[in-house]
Amino acid sequence: MIQERVKNLYRIAGNVSNFSNIYSEVLDEYINNSYVNYEEYLSDKKAEMFGEIFEKLTNEEKVQVYDYLTDDYSGYITFDSLENLAIAIIKKYREEVTEVLDIGSGKASFIRKCVKEDIGQEYVGEEINNKLSRDSQNLVKLLNLKNVTFKNVDSLKSVSKDRYSVVYSNMPFLNKLTNEVLNTYSSYSSIPIKKSITPDWIFMERLYNSMDDDGLGIAIVRTSILYSHADKEIRRQFSESKNIRAIIRLPEKLSNATAIPTVMIVFDKSYKGPLSMVDATNLYEKKERSLNHMNENNINTVLDAIEEESEISTRIERSILKENDYIWNTAYYLNEETLNLVNPKRLGDIATVFRGRDITKKELNEDADESYAGHLLNIADLDNYLIKGLNQKLSTSLMDKYQKYKIQEKDILLTARGSNLKIAIADKSLVEKDVIASSNIAVIRVTDEKVDPYYILSYLIGEEGKIRLGKLQTGSIILVLSLGTLKDFQVPFVSLESQKNIAEKMKMELAGLKSTIKRLEKFEEKLPNIFESNEKGVN
Structure with a gap:
């Protein structure tokens, strides 16, 4: 149904390349003004037809159209499956959540899911992109969600002292670190770092630092951090000083916006047990537009694999990490019999x-x-x-x-x-x-x-x-x-x-x-x- 509405709006607009931007501006005017001047964005006849369809949409449908339009744009990278997996992990390991922080909140899809699933009482999203921050506030208003705040800030330069029950970050994959970011980092972290490390570590330290004493944190990062030689020392520091519950290798093509292989790191300050290494690279089903998707069964398989060793997982003590030079790559610890290879051949x-x-x-x-x-x-x-x-x-x-x-x-x-x-x-x-x-x-x-x-x-x-x-x-x-x-x-x-x-x-x-x-x-x-x-x- 939503795809059909999108096609109609898109056809009326004349297949313009910046249609998602036009829709975003229309949403902003619709929410913050009592009147939308559609002619400001389209010609007279098209404006009338566009407005007629747009105003017939319910608020929830307006949000769904926005989500559909922005799924392929790299500035709006959202892994729907991974947010669902993160939600399932939070539900499994936390009966009560008070505050939720999303670092690099994008279009607030994770926060919206938390509200829908009744996870948390207060929600904060940090987003550096002005337009995304504005759009997020508009979407929350459309859905009439309460106790949601957005901060239009650079999360690596503006670091709050507030602490949260749950912290999530589907972080932007930066190529390098600036001196300003490094200086800010040194103000709240005791772990020394080099400028040559993968920037994802800075986000993970910011995430861990924002968790309260019993906090749960979930980070989506590049798989290269698991074994990169340049990151060896900081892997050691994290292994020895952080409470990590699970490292989960994820399927590819979960988003059209990026092909970068990813891994989910689950931090849990209340957890003192063995580390679960999970290879979920083959846990997916095919979705439309050449996407892969983790369904409910896939997610439940991951949850089970975190708790008990299986065909796709193993559990190791922290001492084993030290013996293996602090490599985090799941393949290193899984037996050949349980290694989850795609279409393997001898x-x-x-x-x-x-x-x-x-x-x-x-x-x-x-x-x-x-x-x-x-x-x-x-x-x-x-x-x-x-x-x-x-x-x-x-x-x-x-x-x-x-x-x-x-x-x-x-x-x-x-x-x-x-x-x-x-x-x-x-x-x-x-x-x-x-x-x-x-x-x-x-x-x-x-x-x-x-x-x-x-x-x-x-x-x-x-x-x-x-x-x-x-x-x-x-x-x-x-x-x-x-x-x-x-x-x-x-x-x-x-x-x-x-x-x-x-x-x-x-x-x-x-x-x-x-x-x-x-x-x-x-x-x-x-x-x-x-x-x-x-x-x-x-x-």
Whole structure:
């Protein structure tokens, strides 16, 4: 019904690109004046038709139209499913709520849901955007909601001393922190930070600082904070000083306004128990306009997973975080059997997996005086996802003898034995040098035409892939990755089109990395010779 009303209004307006802005202005005039001059926004005939439809809408329908129009705009990012999940978590863990704060409240959708669900008695929304703050107040007036206040402020610069029973923040994903924000942060937090950290941590500290002594806080943040090396120290600080009930990895495409993967962090100052790690990435149903949506069953599954270990969750003590270098990534703690992968496939089913040839020192010594025709790839030759050099030459006789171990283009190469896990892919330039893999190198040769090797590489060198592979290595000093384990290793799969998009990005970045390394090598050659070349020039 609402979609039909929107289409009619949109058609009357002439499909104008700023229709959501026009509607917002009409709402503002309707609420704050006794008369709306529709002709100020549209031509005479269109204005009359638009006004006739608009004024027939109930107040609730007027709000629904506004929500529908603003769902796709990045300035109004709202995760309807995640607000529903947050509401369910609050209901489960709090029988009584007095004050609710929404940091970065946007169009007040979360506050409106809290009022509807009878969560809280007083509500405060903080929003930096002037227009959104105004719209929020108008929507609340239309719905006749009581005890709701909006502050048109920058939540990272204007920090109140008020404390709340529940604090929620679906925070804006900032790219960098300003000095003013950092200075304000230091006035209320004792945790030292660097300007290089992900800005989401500032919002989480502001959220936690605004919770009362028994407060519950829910933050929606980027998944990169779970494992980013730059955030390691602040993860440690949060792990040791904050009461965290759950870390929940969330499904993708829950909003048309952003494709950034997200995670929900649940803080609870009254909670002293183990931390729940939940992988909810596959808990969704398809919705209209290519969106995913978490239904009631999905949400209930998450609630159960927080309380008890399941196929998608585990519970760990804080000491385990310390033992694992304060990594928050849920994949690190879930067993392979319970890891929730999308359309998983065994490497052994899509590729030939084998170990390189063990060529003895005796063979290599006897081969040293022969004219060479190729190279042996050793662990030391793998570096930074590329092959940095080939130091061991092989004669024609050895190349012919071990021809079946010869590396082909797009072979994925990784260390089967060694102190560190290294992964690379064979490009054309490597293959042209005629290379045989040593026995310390495992080779993954993709044979399935519907699988792009560069997609496999992107997963294996990604945070989740590296964590999972690392957990499969055995040994204390020399780590071993067995072929059987590697063949059974499962990789999540997306469509071939999505694979190719990821693969193209991987190729482009690898080419950039290779070019950068070559430039660095030139500088390394030039720098030691500057003094001598200058002296010769003087003489």
